[in-house]
Amino acid sequence: MAASAVKGVRGWSSLPLVARRAVLRLPGVTQVRWSRYGPEYRDPKIDKEYYHKPVAELTEEEKYDQELKKTQLIKAAPAMKTSSVFEDPVISKFTNMMMKGGNKVLARSLMTQTLEAVKRKQFEKYHAASAEEQATIERNPYTIFHQALKNCEPVIGLVPILKGGHFYQVPVPLADRRRRFLAMKWMITECRENKHRRTLMPEKLSHELLEAFHNQGPVVKKKQDMHKMAEANRALAHYRWW
Amino acid sequence: MLKGIRRLISRVHKVDPGCFLHTGTQAPQSIAAHLDNQVPLESHRAISRTNESDPVKTFGEACLMVRKPALELLHYLKNTNFAYPAVRYLVYGEKGTGKTLSLCHVIHFCAKQDWLILHIPDGKNFLSFLQPAKDSKLIKVQEKYVWNKRESTEKGSPLGEVVEQGITRVKNATDAVGIVLKELKRQSSLGIFRLLVAVDGVNALWGRTTLKREDKSLIAPEELALIHNLRKMVKNDWHGGAIVLTLSQTGSVFKPRRAYLPQELLGKEGFDALDPFIPMLVSNYTPKEFESCLQYYLENNWLQHEKAHTEDGKKELLFLSNANPWQLERLCAYL
Numbered sequence: 001m002a003a004s005a006v007k008g009v010r011g012w013s014s015l016p017l018v019a020r021r022a023v024l025r026l027p028g029v030t031q032v033r034w035s036r037y038g039p040e041y042r043d044p045k046i047d048k049e050y051y052h053k054p055v056a057e058l059t060e061e062e063k064y065d066q067e068l069k070k071t072q073l074i075k076a077a078p079a080m081k082t083s084s085v086f087e088d089p090v091i092s093k094f095t096n097m098m099m100k101g102g103n104k105v106l107a108r109s110l111m112t113q114t115l116e117a118v119k120r121k122q123f124e125k126y127h128a129a130s131a132e133e134q135a136t137i138e139r140n141p142y143t144i145f146h147q148a149l150k151n152c153e154p155v156i157g158l159v160p161i162l163k164g165g166h167f168y169q170v171p172v173p174l175a176d177r178r179r180r181f182l183a184m185k186w187m188i189t190e191c192r193e194n195k196h197r198r199t200l201m202p203e204k205l206s207h208e209l210l211e212a213f214h215n216q217g218p219v220v221k222k223k224q225d226m227h228k229m230a231e232a233n234r235a236l237a238h239y240r241w242w
Numbered sequence: 243m244l245k246g247i248r249r250l251i252s253r254v255h256k257v258d259p260g261c262f263l264h265t266g267t268q269a270p271q272s273i274a275a276h277l278d279n280q281v282p283l284e285s286h287r288a289i290s291r292t293n294e295s296d297p298v299k300t301f302g303e304a305c306l307m308v309r310k311p312a313l314e315l316l317h318y319l320k321n322t323n324f325a326y327p328a329v330r331y332l333v334y335g336e337k338g339t340g341k342t343l344s345l346c347h348v349i350h351f352c353a354k355q356d357w358l359i360l361h362i363p364d365g366k367n368f369l370s371f372l373q374p375a376k377d378s379k380l381i382k383v384q385e386k387y388v389w390n391k392r393e394s395t396e397k398g399s400p401l402g403e404v405v406e407q408g409i410t411r412v413k414n415a416t417d418a419v420g421i422v423l424k425e426l427k428r429q430s431s432l433g434i435f436r437l438l439v440a441v442d443g444v445n446a447l448w449g450r451t452t453l454k455r456e457d458k459s460l461i462a463p464e465e466l467a468l469i470h471n472l473r474k475m476v477k478n479d480w481h482g483g484a485i486v487l488t489l490s491q492t493g494s495v496f497k498p499r500r501a502y503l504p505q506e507l508l509g510k511e512g513f514d515a516l517d518p519f520i521p522m523l524v525s526n527y528t529p530k531e532f533e534s535c536l537q538y539y540l541e542n543n544w545l546q547h548e549k550a551h552t553e554d555g556k557k558e559l560l561f562l563s564n565a566n567p568w569q570l571e572r573l574c575a576y577l
Contacts, residue, residue, distance in 0.1 A: 085554050086547060086549055086577060112576040139543065140546040
């Protein structure tokens with residue numbers, strides 16, 4: 001009785017508990033993050049274009065999708081995801097990583113100030129440059145941001161693997177999301193730690209982003225160090241079993 | 243501040259008429275597009291505003307948008323009768339609608355017309371600069387002023403000497419400012435030149451101060467000599483010019499954030515002192531002004547985001563900023 005009450009409270013459907021766990025079971029892996037939603041909940045689709053399409057233009061799959069939605073349960077959209085044309089998932093992720101103590105207002109203002117600083121610096125350079133150079137100077141802060149983070153992503157990473165009582169740093173290919181995370185993490189740590197007490201975050205971050213855009217600077221150096229270490233530990237690659 | 247005046251007066255022969263020589267406080271970010279004609283202000287740099295970025299660095303130029311309140315003011319100024327006492331115009335409006343820049347537009351116009359301009363960019367900080375006309379050397383002191391036992395300024399000496407005195411003897415600096423202002427008022431009434439008194443954030447003259455004496459008791463604004471002198475300037479007991487004032491909530495203390503009407507920001511005392519005046523309301527952008535502002539940004543490639551060029555992007559900007567110039571500027575800064 002208690003078990004079924006719990007199930008009802010959590011919004012789970014009448015699927016048995018065993019079936020739910022079987023979906024996510026991996027050997028030696030226990031689930032850490034739980035979601036209030038059961039597996040039958042679908043992710044919301046936040047896209048103005050999709051919903052503004054008139055009925056005639058929908059393909060077969062989309063019509064089926066629409067029909068299905070009438071009976072399916074959908075999760076609530078997260079608060080920070082908007083249908084704004086100016087929204088960028090990479091920027092949102094970076095802002096969340098910069099946030100401390102849940103102070104999203106501060107993190108977002110730092111992000112916007114950084115983008116503004118990058119833009120102003122590039123405009124200054126543009127006006128100081130000759131006509132040929134002006135064509136090469138990139139002034140869009142968003143392209144600079146994306147390119148800089150791409151330049152900071154490592155291709156191969158190191159993972160500590162326990163063998164014979166010792167931990168060896170084994171070179172391992174990284175997933176896309178792990179690479180993006182590492183690039184952002186390195187960028188933020190670099191800007192927090194290695195700056196003068198009185199420099200503000202937007203100024204330092206804009207400087208680092210511009211350097212990374214040109215493949216220079218400490219974050220790109222860290223990525224290259226990581227690559228060198230992986231190259232040095234090539235012999236240990238056999239310790240990887242996946 | 244007196245050093246600024248001296249530098250201006252001594253450099254006057256090198257300066258073209260109608261050109262500003264403010265020794266910078268903060269630099270503005272002027273928003274611009276032209277409805278009818280562009281008003282370039284290449285040398286217009288140091289007007290204190292909420293923003294601290296320099297448009298000359300980013301765009302290579304500094305432009306103002308020509309808007310209705312400014313045009314109205316210019317029309318009135320063109321038709322002033324200099325025999326009557328100076329008319330007071332009070333520019334008011336909500337935060338970020340363009341009061342300071344309307345003031346700047348008027349000052350630019352008057353400078354081109356060779357008026358003598360007393361511009362106080364920030365009512366709170368009283369950094370006042372004098373923009374003299376070509377013949378400022380002709381402004382002579384008309385009384386004898388005795389500073390102390392040994393120094394005095396004779397009748398008929400140029401105004402620059404009073405300023406020098408104020409700079410060298412810091413104790414008499416406020417008196418020097420008072421004398422400069424008094425002489426200017428008197429002599430503009432004589433018709434030698436036309437004086438424009440432009441004060442930004444005039445509600446600071448009548449508000450409460452946060453300054454304290456050594457025994458922690460608050461100082462009332464009347465007791466400060468600078469404020470006293472400025473209040474005398476703003477009184478319309480002289481003729482031969484005009485007074486243009488702006489309210490500003492951003493610097494004021496002890497006033498609610500939403501207050502923008504003259505009665506609320508000036509208080510009873512200020513309102514009575516400034517009464518009668520001609521109020522000019524500055525409001526948010528009309529659709530046409532908004533469009534032209536966005537066009538200006540697009541022409542200068544300030545809006546770098548790809549989606550900002552689209553209709554959806556523009557609608558979103560309109561929604562987010564509510565056609566408020568300051569808000570729009572902040573949004574476009576990072577887009």
